[in-house]
Amino acid sequence: xxxxxxxxxxxxxxxxxxxxxxxxxxxxxxxxxxxxxxxxxxxxxxxxxxxxxxxxxxxxxxxxxxxxxxxxxxxxxxxxxxxxxxxxxxxxxxxxxxxxxxxxxxxxxxxxxxxxxxxxxxxxxxxxxxxxxxxxxxxxxxxxxxxxxxxxxxxxxxxxxxxxxxxxxxxxxxxxxxxxxxxxxxxxxxxxxxxxxxxxxxxxxx
Numbered sequence: 001x002x003x004x005x006x007x008x009x010x011x012x013x014x015x016x017x018x019x020x021x022x023x024x025x026x027x028x029x030x031x032x033x034x035x036x037x038x039x040x041x042x043x044x045x046x047x048x049x050x051x052x053x054x055x056x057x058x059x060x061x062x063x064x065x066x067x068x069x070x071x072x073x074x075x076x077x078x079x080x081x082x083x084x085x086x087x088x089x090x091x092x093x094x095x096x097x098x099x100x101x102x103x104x105x106x107x108x109x110x111x112x113x114x115x116x117x118x119x120x121x122x123x124x125x126x127x128x129x130x131x132x133x134x135x136x137x138x139x140x141x142x143x144x145x146x147x148x149x150x151x152x153x154x155x156x157x158x159x160x161x162x163x164x165x166x167x168x169x170x171x172x173x174x175x176x177x178x179x180x181x182x183x184x185x186x187x188x189x190x191x192x193x194x195x196x197x198x199x200x201x202x203x204x205x206x
Contacts, residue, residue: 009119013084016112017102023115024096027059027078035066038146041194043067050201052139055132057147057154059117072132074124074154076117085111092116129153136161143169146190149176 005011012019043066045051053070054063059078063071081095082088083106090106095113098104104113118124132154136142142161149155149170158178162168170182171193179185186193 004120007119009121012114012119016114020099020103021101024099027115028096033060033062035062036191038190038194039063039066039068041198042145044198045194045201046070048198048201048205053135055135055154055157057151072128072135074118074128074132076115076125078115078117080116081113082116083109083111084114085109089116124153132157133160136166137164139164139166141169142166143171144176144178144182145171145194147172147176148174149178 006015006019006022039062042051042054042063046054046068053072054068055072055074056063057075059073059075061077061079078092080089081092081104082090086106086109088106088108090113092115095104095115098107105111106113133156136157137160139161142158144158147154149158155177158168158170158181162181167183168178168181169184169186170176170179171186171188171190173187173189
C-alpha cells in the first residue's frame with residue numbers, strides 16, 4: 001500500500017526521483033490495460049447520438065481507446081510529461097525512455113519533468129473544469145457512472161445538471177453521496193449495466 005501523500009505535489013518537488021520510481025511501477029502498467037465493456041458501451045452511446053461527452057477523473061485514456069471522441073479529463077492523462085521549469089511538454093513514453101533512474105530531465109533546460117496528471121494539492125486544469133460544468137449545465141440527462149460522488153469539484157456536476165432541469169441517473173454498485181438527489185438509481189457493476197442499456201436502446205430504435 002502506497003502512502004497517498006507521496007503523490008502530493010509538495011512531496012513530488014522535494015522527492016522527484018522517489019515519486020517517479022513509484023509512478024513508473026504503479027501507473028505505467030495502465031498502458032497495457034484494455035478497455036472494459038463499460039468503456040465500449042459509452043463509446044457506442046456516443047456513436048448512437050445518445051451521449052454528448054464523457055467527463056472522467058481517470059487518467060488511463062481507456063475511454064479514447066474504446067472509441068469515445070469527446071472526453072473531458074479532469075485529472076489529466078497518462079499522455080505527456082511537462083517540465084516544472086520551462087513548461088515544455090514531451091510524450092510521456094519519451095520521458096520514461098529518457099530516464100535512467102529517478103526523475104527524467106528536460107532536454108531544453110534541465111528541469112525536472114512531471115507526469116501531466118493532477119497530483120494532490122494541484123488545481124484541476126481550468127479548461128477541462130470549465131467544459132465539464134458547461135456540459136452539465138446543458139445536459140438533458142446526466143449519468144453518474146461508477147463513482148461514489150465523493151470528490152469535489154466533480155461531485156458538483158450532477159448537482160449543477162439537476163438544478164438546470166436535467167434528469168440525474170446514478171449507476172453504481174454501491175450507494176453514493178447523492179443517491180437522495182437522483183431521479184433513477186441502478187445498482188450494479190457498470191461493466192454489466194451499460195452494455196444492457198445499449199442493447200435496450202438499440203432494440204427501441206431499430
